[in-house]
Amino acid sequence: MRVLLSTWGSRGDVEPLLGLGLELRARGVDVRMCAPPDFAERVAGVGVPFVPMGFAVRELVASKPAPAEVAAALVAEHFDVIGKAAEDCDAVVATGLMPAGVRSVAEHLGIHYVLAGFHPVGIPSLHRRPGPRPGKPFPPGETDRRVLWKIDAERVNALYREPLNTHRAALGLPPVDDVRDHVFTARPWLAVDPVLWPLQDTLGFDPLQTGAWIMPDDRPLPADLVTFLEAGDPPVYVGFGSMQMAGAPDAAAVAVEAIRAQGRRALVSRGWADLGLVDEEDDCFAVGEANHRELFRRVAAVVHHGGAGTTTTAALAGAPQVIVPQIVDQPYWAERVAELGIGAGHDGPAPTVASLSTALGSALREDTNERAREVSATIRSDGASVAARTLIDLMSA
Structure with a gap:
């Protein structure tokens, strides 16, 4: 079995994926990771094959480009870099900033796809408002969270739908109407500790909460x-x-x-x-x-x-x-x-x-x-193990 781990984000997106990758590798699964070039040394340092994807996060934060430009560039990277890196894989696990093209690559290749998050902020819920996102403003004084989450979906579509569907068409895939829900799937995985962030009712989703994916670290302190x-x-x-x-x-x-x-x-x-x-x-x-x-x-x-x-x-x-x-x-x-x-x-x-x-x-x-x-004493440390077992079972089915 071979799994591709994919993310574009900060170190907080990379470390948990490495935790899952090491757990998978301990169970005999071949693993490689696509991540921003900022983290090449960190990933290579634990022996996981590394494929750089996209532009450096630190440089992007400093330059502050237009959100639509970032979205289009990331979608292109997903189809190009992830498309090549996943060719001989059985599954791809995607995290980080809206991985809009990764599911399409998995669909084209006929492999398993999992969307994982390290917090549930982006998953629609009646218990909280959507987080900030570029695009259409919320109506002043609007408190109906169903309305607010609908606008959140519209914001995602405005950023990602056109470039996503352009690349899908090139592969002969049908267009996607709701990008956010397409990316998340009906059952996203949440690598979040249930004591620190109890999972509350979601709108149309059935997340799997595995517990946090903790990167093992036995390095001595300097x-x-x-x-x-x-x-x-x-x-x-x-x-x-x-x-x-x-x-x-x-x-x-x-x-x-x-x-x-x-x-x-x-x-x-x-x-x-x-x-x-x-x-x-x-x-x-x-x-x-x-x-x-x-x-x-x-x-x-x-x-x-x-x-x-x-x-x-x-x-x-x-x-x-x-x-x-x-x-x-x-x-x-x-x-x-x-x-x-x-x-x-x-x-x-x-x-x-x-x-x-x-x-x-x-x-x-x-x-x-x-x-x-x-x-x-109540914090779980087996989240990566739970996720690895679940993914292996998925690939074996």
């Missing part, structure tokens, strides 16, 4: 980082992953001052925001790439953007969290960690020293720490 960790009380980690934090250019200085205001040392992760030290005091340390599963067990709290992977990793480690949400699913994660009592959600994407210090004060309380340890 020696200089270990020295810093052992030189005093557990520090507060701050990092924003693939978020460039354009709306908060002084995020590092704000975070360090807020952490110091709580009498704590600071551990600053550079990430795509390129955070760094603000002075030469020995109560701060800057870290690059590191094993978060190990690191988060050794910190007092984790301040981050609220990506699904970072939220899950911190929860699994039993580390209290402060989420400073930026986009898409991140505001939900901020609300959820507060609801669970395992941390605090910051109000808005641009913290001040005062606002972040207040949130940290809540996260660093002993009752929050105890609750974070309690919840950590």
Whole structure:
């Protein structure tokens, strides 16, 4: 059996797929991955064959092209790159930014197709409004969520339908009317922990919630980082992953001052925001790439953007969290960690020293720490195993 894993997105889209890929490989399945060129080294580093797809995510975020241009380019990449990479595969698993052409490639090749997500924000539900998306505005004051989700589908169609159907016609495939529902299928997979994000009723979909796909990581922490960790009380980690934090250019200085205001040392992760030290005091340390599963067990709290992977990793480690949400699913994660009592959600994407210090004060309380340890014991770590077994059964049927 051979499976193609496909995504175009940030590291939060790549790492879970790698977790699934390694689980599949352990079960004797050949795996290859199509992903943005930003992640070639990371994918190759764990021995998964890599096929670069599309343009670099980091460069795209900086250049801010028109959404319709991005959509058309991605559809073309799906038919070209995925079309070639999947030719000898039995199945393709697609994630990331609206993989509009991947199902069509699978249909053309006669192989299995699975759409997987790491949050259910885009799946229509009466329990929440659609997330932000370019295109037709919502009518002022409209509260009927069925109406809002219908407009969400129209937005997707406006971006993707024409390029998708143009490429489908070239393969002799019939046109697609509703791109969003076509991409999702009636049974999308959700690689989301059910404690952190309980699945609620959806409109016309029957998702399979497997649990989060957690990338195994046994890398030791860098020696200089270990020295810093052992030189005093557990520090507060701050990092924003693939978020460039354009709306908060002084995020590092704000975070360090807020952490110091709580009498704590600071551990600053550079990430795509390129955070760094603000002075030469020995109560701060800057870290690059590191094993978060190990690191988060050794910190007092984790301040981050609220990506699904970072939220899950911190929860699994039993580390209290402060989420400073930026986009898409991140505001939900901020609300959820507060609801669970395992941390605090910051109000808005641009913290001040005062606002972040207040949130940290809540996260660093002993009752929050105890609750974070309690919840950590309920977080599933077998999501990738569940998904791998299910996919193998699908291919074997």
